[in-house]
Amino acid sequence: MAAGFYISRLLAITGALVSTGALVTIIALSALYAQEKNKNQAPPLPTTETSTTTPGPPEPWQRYRLPDTLSPVSYNVTLWPRLQPDPRGLFVFTGNSTVLFNCVKDTDLVLIHASQLNFTLFGRHKARLLAPTGELAAVPAVRKTWVEVETQYLVVQLERSLEAGRSYLLYTEFVGELADDLGGFYRSTYKENGQEKILATTQMQPTDARKAFPCFDEPAMKAVFHLTLVHPADTVALSNAMNYGPFSKRLHLLIYTQTKLDSAPGGYLLAETLTRMPKITKLNPVNVTVNGETLTETRFWPTELMSTYLLAFVVCEFDYISSPPDAPILIRIWARKQAIEEGQGVYALEKTGPILNYFQNYYSSPYPLQKSDQIALPDFSAGAMENWGLITYRESALLYDPAFSSNGDKEWVVTVIAHELAHMWFGNLVTMRWWNDLWLNEGFATYRDLLVVDEIHGVMDVDALATSHPLSIPEAAIMHPSQIKQLFDSITYSKGAAVLRMLSDFITEKVFTEGLSTYLDTFKYNNTVYTDLWKHLQVAVNKVSPDLGLPATVEDIMNRWVLQMGFPVVTVDTATGRISQKHFLLDPEAEVDWPSPFKYEWIVPMSWMKSGITQKPLWLTSKEATKASMVVGGTDWLLVNLETSGFYRVNYDQGNWERLLAQLDHNHQDIPEVNRAQLISDAFNLARARLVNTTLALRTTRFLARERAYTPWLTASRNLGYYFLMFDRGPVYGPMQAYMVKQVTPLFNHFKDLTLNWTEIPDNHTDQYNQVMTIQLACRNGLKACQVLTSNWFKAWMNSPANNPISPNLRLVVYCNGMAAGGPAEWDFAWRMYRNTSSASEAEKLLSAMACSREPWILTRYLEYCLDPERIRKQDATTVLIDIAANPLGQPLVWDFVRANWNYLFNDYGKGAISFDFVLQRVSARFSTEFEYKELLRFQKEVGANPLAPNLQQILERTRANIKWVSGHKDQILSWFTEEASRPSAG
Known part of the structure; x- marks a missing residue:
């Protein structure tokens, strides 16, 4: 649903919801406002108005950041989601909230975030300002209230100012839509035993808590949350904390009661009582009956002090498996009943406890909650979300079924669990002050599951663009919610993890963990900026290893990696010992968007070896220096950046490149595996930046005919993938395929023998990963034995659908080749299997494979399915679009489809459902002509000013670089592949 008319649509249904609002008043408010049952006697408040920002000096409500006048203490929220549509076909939720806040500075304005909520019930505004017990002065009267749509505020304007140092409460009642847009408080649908089931769940990060209830929706505005959920009697309610029941160990609960304050017209008094509850014997949840309908009310213990984006709640019919009753932390895995019955949650349960224990030991900091619920949702936009105590996942990121899940699926599950559990400390216990330091959260969470090829090499491609951005951005540059969402990118996640890995390497892991421990202990339940981390790590250096010999403080070193975009290329001349650095750009002529406070100069840690012998580390602290120890002659070779521990690329003089290439040809295993991959990655990217000859980069792949390790092959495949993108529509394609078949055939035969x-x-x-990639490369490039093998496997499955003979590890690549070699019969078979499977990982494999069809009409039909959530879940639309775009036949179809349906996809389909960033990046990956560049410019003009503008600029930059590169290298590359394909094989 379009955000633009969301509120007006809710206003139109207010009349139909009057009885709903009354029901909430009777049930949900009774515990909080026991002394005042009749809400019709409350003094009337102005009706809600809506407004949008206007030109001129901004008023406080026209700014996207909250003023520093109020600070929340706690929320008491009751929500009732309707899991059945009303007579108009709408799913809604009703609720009320009381937020206790402190006044920090005198102000006559209460600004609180609220988005797509309707506050006008019973013909008047349901918002009141109240005073806690002990306040002698009456609260100010409300002069005017309205909703500021653009900046997403509920604005309460007062007749006089609130007083600094005093506490107040804001009470609201509201209605929202329980939409299927995958953001805020939303609904998810699935089928079980032929019946449609609906659940209500949340995704608050980064700025969607305001869609569920009015809140101070900024990460530094931490508070305690008291939550009550009213829900159908046949469902269970979950949240961050335990409900009041047998697992509860907390001994206190804040209960608010309300009385009329006669001396203050329009004012109310809330009495706060501390009730000691040594042991709860009253059953909870409790059943209540209203107007003949049986409902359940579930109350939850107060949360820890935390940010709004970490709040989560779910109402569902799921089942769970759990840790033993005597476990120190209750761990539960929740999912669809069928998935639990089939044992798909067992692997996650087995791994969660050990991972939690690992982090407790690693950080020397106990897990602060009593429980860790993890729930697999049928519809979820992200991979997972680190809500404190109730982590939400896509099904494929939490559920594992050995009958369907591959080795990669298994690793993905444990990787995502580890990532989210790391957030329990970095992000939840200690939180960045503002989103401009998001990398503090995500970098640490990614740090433990960092892979050089998957993370470092990939993000370097992005960070080498002039339109990249620094890890930490000035707060003033990140205001609008769309700007915040753009920060959830590979720079934040992967580069953040890479620079932390580099830091840990040069200060040692022992010092690193010591600093992290004191940092977490000092700032627990609080907010930080990145410099706080540097200070604690410096203290750890001074305490544990003062003789490390760092050339500067941790802060001085790391600020250069955090406050500058990009990274350096370090050039080593082994004839003279001269080393130098400069900002690495794929297009050296591009204009850099971000000015650098350090003039694009880094303090670079250099680990290195001579002819296989590791040397003492060096530091490059200026633009250039001379190190006599780096002079190499004869047959000796020099290699810098061992294990790719540093976030930079390395170039050498031609003599050293030749010695390294000779070593790869003679005995490649003398060079560490990760560095063999690094040499390939560096050479190909240096060639794209016109710093080395393209044929030098291509020569780094010659030794692969003898290579059996996964990392070098994966790196070569990805870098040659760029050549395929640029040339798979022209004469270079044939010789390139022939060369790849020659190189991969020995590896294909190796795995044939091994298996x-x-x-x-x-x-x-x-090896399991390498086997999959080998089959993929061999079949894609036309190795007949591979194509026959996969076709036979797929046909055998079609002949006996109940007995799939294909190993789960190989299914994606076999399914894809089955689609590519087949026609409508194969595709329709795959579609039936997709519709019937209960395994999320199997469904994902089939979704991706069906994009491999070589029938344009089938791909067009598949694209149309993306607009029908009954066929393709909204969460999966992005995957289907980018997989079809990866198909040379499908790429122009997706480009036309996205442009033709842009307004609907962007405004109506659900902004949380499709990652337009990923789609546009993938659909434009092949663009390398002036015509395509002009098409992009026209598209940019058509969409106008919107949150994707920076991304489009990045795509334009990349396309311009592609045009230059192709025009300058096409003939040379064609000649090289033609000659190499005809050479006798070296394998």
Whole structure:
């Protein structure tokens, strides 16, 4: 639903919801306002108005950041989601909230975030200002209230000022839509035993808590949350804290009661009582009956002090498995009943406890909650969300079924769980003050599951663009919610993790963990900025290892990596020992968007080796320096950045490049595996930046005919993938395929022998990945033996659908080749299997594979399915679009589809459902002509000013770089592949 007419639509249904509001008043408010049952006697307040910002000096409500006048203490929120549509076909929720806040500075204005909520019930505004017990002065009368749509505020304007140092309460009643937009408080739908089931769930990060109830929706505005959920009697309610029941161990609860304050017209008094509850014997949840309908009311213990974006609640018919009753932390895995019955939650349960214990030991900080609920949702926009005590996941990120899930699926589950549990400390216990330091949260959460090829090499491609951005951005540059959402990118996650990995490497892991421990202890339940971390790590250096020999303080070193976008290329001349650095850009002529406070100069840690022998680390602290120890002659070779521990690329003089290439040809295993991958990645990217010859980069792939390790092959595949994107529509494609077949055939035969003619699964973890990639490369490039193998497997499955003979590890690549080699019969079969599977990982494989069809009409039909949530879930629309765009036949179809349906996709389909960033990046990946560049410019003009503008500028920059590169290298590349494909194989 379009945000623009959301409120007006809710206003139109207010009359139909009057009885609903009354029901909430009777049930949900009774515990909070026991002394005042009749709300019709409350003094009337002005009717809600709506407003949008106007030109001129901004009023406080026209600014996107909250003023520093109020500070929340606690919320008491009651919500009732309707899991059945009303007569108009709308799903809604009703609720009320009382927020206790302190007045920090005198102000006659209460600004609190509220988005897409209707506050006008019974013909008047349901918002009141109240005073806690002990306040002698009456609260100010309300002069005017309205909703400021653009900045997403409920504005309460007072007749006189609130007084600094005093506490107040704001009470509101409201109605919202329980939409299927995957943001805020939303609904998810699934089928079980042929019946449609509906659940209500949340995704608050980064700025959608305001869609569920009025709140001070900024990360520094931490508070305690008291939550009550009213829900159908056949459902269960979950939230961050335990409900009042047998698992409860907390001994106190704040209860508010309301009385009329006669001396203050329009004023109310809330009495706060502390009730000691040594042991709860009254059953909770409790059933209540209203107007003949049986409902359940579930109350939850107060949360820890936390940010609004971490709040979560779910109403569902799920089942769970749990840790033993005597476990120190209650761990529960929730999912659809069928998934639980099939044991799909067992693996997650087995891994959660050990991972929690690991982090408690690693950070020397106990997990502060009594429980860790983890729930797999049928519809979820992100991979997972670190809500404190109730982590929400996509099903494929939490559920594991050995019958369907691959080795990669299994690793994904444990990786995501580890990422989210790391957030329990970095993000939840200690939170960044504002979103401009989001990398503090995500970098640490990604740090433990960092892979060089998956994370570092990938994000370097993005950070080498002139339109990249620093890790930490000035607060003033991040205001609008759309700007906040743009920060959830690979720079924040992967680069954040990479620079932390580099930091840990040069100060040592022992010092690193010591600093983290004191940092967490000092700032627990509070907010920080990145410099707080540097100070604690410096204290740890001074305490544990004062003789490290750092060339500067931790803060001086790391600020250069955090406050500057991009990274350096370090050039080593082994003939003279001269080393230098400069900002690395894929297009050296591009204009950089961000000015640098350090003039794009870094303090670079340099680990290195000579001819396989590790040397003492060096530091490059200026633009250039000379180190006599780096002079190399004869057959000796020099390699910098061991294990790719530093976030930079390395270039060498031609002599050293030749010695490294000779070593790869002679005995490649003398160079560490990760560095073999690094040499490939560096060479290809240096060639794209015109710093080395393109043929030098291509020569780094010659040794692959003898390579059996996964990392170098994966790196080569990804870098050559760029060549395929640029040339798969022209004459270079044939010779390039022939070269790839020559190189991959020895590896294909190796795995054929290793697996006893494809009947066994390799024992080694990375060998399993390498086997999949080998089949993918071999089949894609036309190796006949591979195509016959996969076609036979797929046909065998079609002949016996109940007995899939394909190993779960190989299913995605086999399914894809089955689609590419087949026609409508194969595609329709895959579609039926997708509709019938109960395994989320199997469904994802089939969704991706169906994009491999080579029939344009089938791909067009598949694109149309993306607009029908009954066929393709909204959460999966992005995956389907980018997978079809990866297909050379599908890319122009997706480009036309996105442009033709832009307004609907962007405004109506659900902003939380499709990642336009990913879609536009993938659909434009092949763009390398002036015509395509002009098409992008026209599209940019058509969409106008919108949150994707920076992303489009990045795509334009990349396309311009592609045009230059292709025009300057096409003939040379064609000649090289043609010659190499005809050479005898070196394998």
